[in-house]
Ligand SMILES: CC(C)[C@H](C(=O)O)[C@@H](O)C(=O)O
């Protein structure tokens with residue numbers, strides 16, 4: 150069985166961390182005896198945009214549809230290309246056109262990672278954020294009126310469909326069912342956002358029927374962000390709309406030490422289209438070219454890819470390798486964002502690769 | 509000079525903390541020699557709704573317009589009245605119809621309050637959230653289509669106006685200018701929410717012209733919530749849309765220990781309509797009737813009211829009194845949410861009142 154992977158490094162530190170993601174995946178494949186095929190693409194990057202006036206060639210969908218997965222670095226050069234142009238022309242297009250309707254992100258305090266919250270240890274923070282990934286607040290519908298006058302008005306629609314809401318809620322219900330704590334938390338804001346959010350709540354109410362063994366609660370997004378800081382232990386699986394999931398899945402990893410190491414899986418669970426695996430961190434223009442970008446998010450994203458495609462043992466080994474290397478807290482290995490001194494993308498990435506091979 | 513204050517205790521613990529807010533304000537007025545007149549109203553509560561089928565009488569606006577300020581407890585009995593009914597029929601109506609377009613909230617680590625973030629001390633967390641309070645994501649425009657079918661679609665508009673965006677940005681620019689750090693942070697999400705949020709960014713770009721001495725930066729809301737946890741010291745004034753401000757002003761106080769003590773000022777800076785001062789915590793049905801609700805948010809909201817109306821000395825004294833009482837960390841005085849043992853709304857509220865009189 151060969152997994153066919155499209156590699157899109159993108160921009161900024163995406164280009165710097167990608168090689169280590171690929172190396173670690175190759176290491177896992179060699180140890181566990183399966184085969185991965187990587188094909189690189191230069192589009193879906195701002196560099197491509199600056200040359201071609203668009204983020205991707207017209208046949209991007211045809212090209213990428215043949216792959217099982219897209220392994221994605223990061224996109225964005227905000228000083229040269231507005232973010233809403235680069236993102237809507239690449240990552241957000243993939244999510245929508247490949248119907249990657251689940252965005253799954255672990256929030257997990259790893260050994261050796263200093264935690265910004267007082268008195269937390271590994272195990273205390275360990276939950277998943279399940280984010281709706283195709284609709285909701287990220288719509289492209291809306292516009293301007295009375296442009297350039299005092300009366301200027303800008304409108305943008307949040308659009309939720311029953312199909313879209315139900316499938317993400319079902320996925321989250323199933324995920325929570327499969328976990329020992331059996332606890333699902335829904336992010337809402339039905340007290341303030343009075344049309345879409347009560348609908349979200351209603352659909353959960355309807356769907357939770359078959360899940361009597363789950364503990365299900367809901368919090369408004371404002372107080373939910375507060376609880377993430379005050380009592381992260383209480384969470385197991387959190388489900389949220391596109392925007393709320395976005396916020397929670399940056400805040401959650403921050404509570405667990407750093408968003409520099411967090412991964413993200415954009416899943417088309419039906420398997421009709423490729424799923425996409427990426428680090429959460431983005432292109433980070435401020436540290437480009439210094440060789441200090443943290444490769445863990447990229448590698449961990451690869452780990453999620455193996456997990457998703459059923460290579461459980463290899464996935465477990467990759468996670469273990471990441472944990473082992475971080476737990477050692479070697480300053481000359483770790484990147485500066487993790488308290489490293491003299492460490493680099495190269496030293497940290499290679500250490501994890503070596504650890505996978507040695508496990 | 510007499511300040512005319514409409515008192516609306518509302519629901520739940522709003523009713524329990526309000527008397528202490530009033531007592532502390534009276535104490536401050538007696539010491540500093542000005543006069544306050546309080547007039548109580550029973551509407552804008554779920555109890556009123558259950559009796560009358562509406563949250564307020566038809567002439568609520570006429571009744572309340574005569575006052576300088578509304579001193580507001582909390583509203584909500586989610587088990588009996590859906591939140592979007594009770595809130596849209598009271599608090600959110602006030603904000604909108606009294607054009608309280610600024611929602612101002614301090615995030616401040618107080619002495620004696622245990623901080624959930626590691627290694628922080630009073631002074632490390634001390635910033636303001638300026639929230640747009642009348643439009644944006646909290647719109648009542650939208651609806652449903654294909655109701656009760658598989659094709660069901662729900663739409664809600666986010667509406668931003670130039671008037672609305674400009675005035676909150678200007679207020680925030682002015683506030684930041686008046687502070688020693690001179691630092692303004694704008695919350696955006698222009699990379700994902702591609703119409704309203706780029707507009708927000710554009711308007712800031714246009715308006716910041718006269719403020720060359722300010723440091724102005726912007727962060728997407730997802731990473732901004734992460735920074736609040738990772739490096740709260742870096743913030744001074746944060747400005748956000750209705751929803752983003754809502755989130756940041758729960759998360760901020762949580763980072764500073766508890767949202768149980770945070771206040772909120774809903775300002776009509778023009779003075780055409782009454783401004784509204786309330787604690788952030790809400791009606792908290794889970795602890796109603798136990799006498800353990802924390803009165804600090806209510807009292808601090810009163811403090812903001814005095815500040816707003818120019819009673820600077822009295823306001824400073826009230827804040828000092830709150831700080832002094834909290835700093836003493838007397839378990840029999842503090843409410844349980846603050847680590848108290850045997851303390852109550854009564855003991856904590858009275859202690860602050862006494863402190864104001866003694867200062
Ligand atoms: C109760 C709710 C509608 C309200 C809001 O979202 O504005 C509250 O959270 C607040 O921050 O005052």
Ligand SMILES: CC(C)[C@H](C(=O)O)[C@@H](O)C(=O)O
Pocket residue numbers: 236241395413429431699700730
């Ligand atoms: C880059 C941006 C559009 C994106 C999002 O908001 O979805 C990112 O924050 C993420 O979480 O993947």
